[in-house]
Structure formats: C-alpha cells, structure tokens
Amino acid sequence: MRIAIFSDTYAPEVNGVARTLKRYTNYLDTKGIAYRLFVPEGRTPVPKVPHIERFMSIPFLLYPDCRLAIPNPIHIRQTLDEFKPTLIHVATPFNLGLFGLHYGKKHQIPMVASYHTHFDDYLAYYHATFLTKWIWKYLQWFHQPFDRVYVPSESTREKLLSRNFHPSIDIWGRGVNHHFYSPAKQSRSVREIYNIKEKNILLYVGRVAPEKDVHIVLETFHALPEHVKQETHLLIVGNGPLFQTLSAKEHPQITWTGFLEGEALSKVYASADLFLFPSPTETFGNVVLEAQSSGLPVIGAKAGGVQHLVTHGVNGFLCEAKHTESFANYTSLLLEQESLRRTFAEKSRAFALTLSWNEIFDKLINSFLQIANRKQEISA
Known part of the structure; x- marks a missing residue:
C-alpha cells in the first residue's frame, strides 16, 4: 500500500487534527507503509524530510489560525506520478484536498476522506452563519466521489447521515498514549x-x-x-x-x-x-x-x-x-x-486504557485494504 495524504494541518501545528495525523504517519513509519504527505507550511519552520511536501500558505479568512496552502500543481503531479499511490487519503476539503480529489479521479485510484471539523458550528462563533447553507452544499459535493468517509465519533456520523452527506461513513476513532498521559x-x-x-x-x-x-x-x-x-x-x-x-x-x-x-x-x-x-x-x-x-x-x-x-x-x-x-x-x-x-x-x-492507537490504526488500514481490493475486483 502506498498512501498519498492531503491535509491543511500537521505537526508542529497545535490542534487535534494535526496531532492525530502525526500519530497516523508515525504508525505508517512503524509498519513500513509508504506514504507522501502534502501540507501547508506552518508558522514554525521545520526541517525538510523526503516524504513530506510543504507548500507556501496563507491564513484562512474566516479562521486565521487555519492556513490554506497555495499548491504547486506541476510539482505535486510529478511527485505523485513518481510515487504511484495505491490510495488517496484526503483530510481537508480545501486547496490541497481538491488537488488530491482531482488526481484520484483522473487516475481512478481508490480514495477515502476523513472529516474532522464541524465548520457549520464554527460559523456561529465568527458571525458568518449566512454561509452555513453554502458550506454544507460544498462539503456534500466535495465528498461524494470518495469511496468512504471517516469520522471521529458516532455523533458526527449521525449528523452527516442526517444530511445525506455520503452513503458510506465509518468511524475512525482516537486513542491516547497511556504511559505519557498517566x-x-x-x-x-x-x-x-x-x-x-x-x-x-x-x-x-x-x-x-x-x-x-x-x-x-x-x-x-x-x-x-x-x-x-x-x-x-x-x-x-x-x-x-x-x-x-x-x-x-x-x-x-x-x-x-x-x-x-x-x-x-x-x-x-x-x-x-x-x-x-x-x-x-x-x-x-x-x-x-x-x-x-x-x-x-x-x-x-x-x-x-x-x-x-x-x-x-x-x-x-x-x-x-x-x-x-x-x-x-x-x-x-x-x-x-x-x-x-x-x-x-x-x-x-x-x-x-481501552483505547489503543495501534488497534485504531490497524482497523483503519484494514479498511483501506478492503476498499482498494474491492475497487480492483470491480475494475477487473
């Protein structure tokens, strides 16, 4: 399995999504699963590593602490062509996510998305509720082509299902380091x-x-x-x-x-x-x-x-x-x-103690394999 991951946040950014994705890539490293990660540059400079591509970014207008990447399409396309991903994982509906979606559709690669943020809930806090209808329309349109959408909790799943968000929504839960937080x-x-x-x-x-x-x-x-x-x-x-x-x-x-x-x-x-x-x-x-x-x-x-x-x-x-x-x-x-x-x-x-990161990621990767295998069978 070779996974191309697209996100608008990643370590050392400080938020739940960034930390979860860092855990995720650590797990992939441990298991020897090849991946390429495409993320914006953060406010804190970090050393370059071969499997992480960072792009110039600007603050998101409605939520300045979130940064939107300004992708280099030619560079991303070349990187993906050389990497030859067997699965596209998109964790953002914005710029980088759109590129991942487009590449996956064009090359008929199995695609999954993970939904992390209730943007509609945030709008009320930033006096932008007039955008609620359009945010939902966009998010529904964006997620339709994916083979599966993963959410962190049952309440999130129920909320999306009530809006006919996507026909296949699974829970990708979270774990905790029991030794570190003790x-x-x-x-x-x-x-x-x-x-x-x-x-x-x-x-x-x-x-x-x-x-x-x-x-x-x-x-x-x-x-x-x-x-x-x-x-x-x-x-x-x-x-x-x-x-x-x-x-x-x-x-x-x-x-x-x-x-x-x-x-x-x-x-x-x-x-x-x-x-x-x-x-x-x-x-x-x-x-x-x-x-x-x-x-x-x-x-x-x-x-x-x-x-x-x-x-x-x-x-x-x-x-x-x-x-x-x-x-x-x-x-x-x-x-x-x-x-x-x-x-x-x-x-x-x-x-x-009942929530182990390894078990959660094992389940996620098994789900990825099922999707990839099913798509292969359909293509054959």
Missing part, C-alpha cells in the same frame, strides 16, 4: 511553578478560541459557591485568538499558562483534580481523552464527540452546552466530594 506523572512542581496554594486545581486544556466556549470555563469558576471557590485554583492551558484579551483580566486564583507540551503538559494533567471542557463543537475531543488517561474526572458539554467519552455519573458529568449553572453545580459537587472524585478518576483511567 496519573504517575503527578508532580508537586506544578504547584510550585504556578504558585498554587489552593487545595483544588480545576483544569482546562485547549485552544483559547471562541468555539471552545472558554468564557463558560471562567463563568463556571466564578459561579462556584464561595467556600469552594476560595479553595480552588483555575489553570487554563493553551493559546489562541482570545488569549491576550482574556488573560489580561488578572485574578489571583486563575493562571494562564499559554501553550504547553511534553512533560510539562502531562504533569499539569496528572496534578490537577478535575477537568472542565465546555466546548460543544468537538468531533472527538482529544484533550478529554488525555485528561481521562491522566486520571481526571471530566465535566463536559453534552454535545459532539465529548458525550461519547464521558459517561454521565460514572467518570464525569455532561451538561447542556453553555449552561453555566450546571457546570458550576457539578464542578462544586466533585471538588467537595473527594471519595466520589477518586471513584470517577479511576473510571476515567480505566476507560482511557
């Missing part, structure tokens, strides 16, 4: 670094962006009963378009760390007491699974992919999106009841 990473140094003196650490990890409903995190903290709030420190990890504005409003019990990665991030997860994640726009929710693997109960929005990770009343609680009162009530409950919190923490870790 309760064993708990460290006193986190309290020392961020000067945390309060008994409890309430944690949010993710982009500091409108579609993540970060304001609900802040509102929840301020809505806690006074005696709980006095014993709680809110730690917000991440960067994004709202970071400068929100972090400027200083509060002695709220710390904005900015972007963290590696051991610093795993220690923060493991050293917190509770994970708060109100985003209603997730197709999966990678940070939720990282928190669970680190042994944290999760209070999340009953929406999108998060609702498939959190079992209400077992390893956390689910709240109606934007309902601050519910978030505050459940946060207060778990911060006050330590024994319940520990039980939920154990259940979180146990759930995360």
Whole structure:
C-alpha cells in the first residue's frame, strides 16, 4: 500500500487534527507503509524530510489560525506520478484536498476522506452563519466521489447521515498514549511553578478560541459557591485568538499558562483534580481523552464527540452546552466530594486504557485494504 495524504494541518501545528495525523504517519513509519504527505507550511519552520511536501500558505479568512496552502500543481503531479499511490487519503476539503480529489479521479485510484471539523458550528462563533447553507452544499459535493468517509465519533456520523452527506461513513476513532498521559506523572512542581496554594486545581486544556466556549470555563469558576471557590485554583492551558484579551483580566486564583507540551503538559494533567471542557463543537475531543488517561474526572458539554467519552455519573458529568449553572453545580459537587472524585478518576483511567492507537490504526488500514481490493475486483 502506498498512501498519498492531503491535509491543511500537521505537526508542529497545535490542534487535534494535526496531532492525530502525526500519530497516523508515525504508525505508517512503524509498519513500513509508504506514504507522501502534502501540507501547508506552518508558522514554525521545520526541517525538510523526503516524504513530506510543504507548500507556501496563507491564513484562512474566516479562521486565521487555519492556513490554506497555495499548491504547486506541476510539482505535486510529478511527485505523485513518481510515487504511484495505491490510495488517496484526503483530510481537508480545501486547496490541497481538491488537488488530491482531482488526481484520484483522473487516475481512478481508490480514495477515502476523513472529516474532522464541524465548520457549520464554527460559523456561529465568527458571525458568518449566512454561509452555513453554502458550506454544507460544498462539503456534500466535495465528498461524494470518495469511496468512504471517516469520522471521529458516532455523533458526527449521525449528523452527516442526517444530511445525506455520503452513503458510506465509518468511524475512525482516537486513542491516547497511556504511559505519557498517566496519573504517575503527578508532580508537586506544578504547584510550585504556578504558585498554587489552593487545595483544588480545576483544569482546562485547549485552544483559547471562541468555539471552545472558554468564557463558560471562567463563568463556571466564578459561579462556584464561595467556600469552594476560595479553595480552588483555575489553570487554563493553551493559546489562541482570545488569549491576550482574556488573560489580561488578572485574578489571583486563575493562571494562564499559554501553550504547553511534553512533560510539562502531562504533569499539569496528572496534578490537577478535575477537568472542565465546555466546548460543544468537538468531533472527538482529544484533550478529554488525555485528561481521562491522566486520571481526571471530566465535566463536559453534552454535545459532539465529548458525550461519547464521558459517561454521565460514572467518570464525569455532561451538561447542556453553555449552561453555566450546571457546570458550576457539578464542578462544586466533585471538588467537595473527594471519595466520589477518586471513584470517577479511576473510571476515567480505566476507560482511557481501552483505547489503543495501534488497534485504531490497524482497523483503519484494514479498511483501506478492503476498499482498494474491492475497487480492483470491480475494475477487473
């Protein structure tokens, strides 16, 4: 199998899709499966490697943190002609994805797509709901020629099926590194670094962006009963378009760390007491699974992919999106009841241990092989 992959994000960019694709290509490297990856250049320069082609890019008008590649069609065509892919995998509906789609159709190569982002949900946060109808029309048109479309969660699958998006939609789930994100990473140094003196650490990890409903995190903290709030420190990890504005409003019990990665991030997860994640726009929710693997109960929005990770009343609680009162009530409950919190923490870790990256990628590649074989049989 020789896979040509087209995406508008990849490491070292910091988002769920980029990290998933990095895991994916690491798996292909481990298994000795040949691939060529076509992605935009990011804001951070990276060394060139033979199997990754990067192209000049510009910020996406509606979402500047997403970059659109300016492809070199002749170069891409030459690369693909030499590589001779047996499967095209498109992970973006934009410029590079269009080129992958065109090449696959022209050469009658089996093609799959992966759907990662609810663009229609994002439009409401960027005052562009007038584009919703056209976004859906375009996405439906774009995905029709693919042999199969992969989505991260059952709720995403149901949403697309309800719109007659594509006749063949499968779930490509996500895993987590259980050793890296582990309760064993708990460290006193986190309290020392961020000067945390309060008994409890309430944690949010993710982009500091409108579609993540970060304001609900802040509102929840301020809505806690006074005696709980006095014993709680809110730690917000991440960067994004709202970071400068929100972090400027200083509060002695709220710390904005900015972007963290590696051991610093795993220690923060493991050293917190509770994970708060109100985003209603997730197709999966990678940070939720990282928190669970680190042994944290999760209070999340009953929406999108998060609702498939959190079992209400077992390893956390689910709240109606934007309902601050519910978030505050459940946060207060778990911060006050330590024994319940520990039980939920154990259940979180146990759930995360059931999701293995290798098994998920094995299943994905087997699905690719079935598609390629079926197309060969039809051609014969």
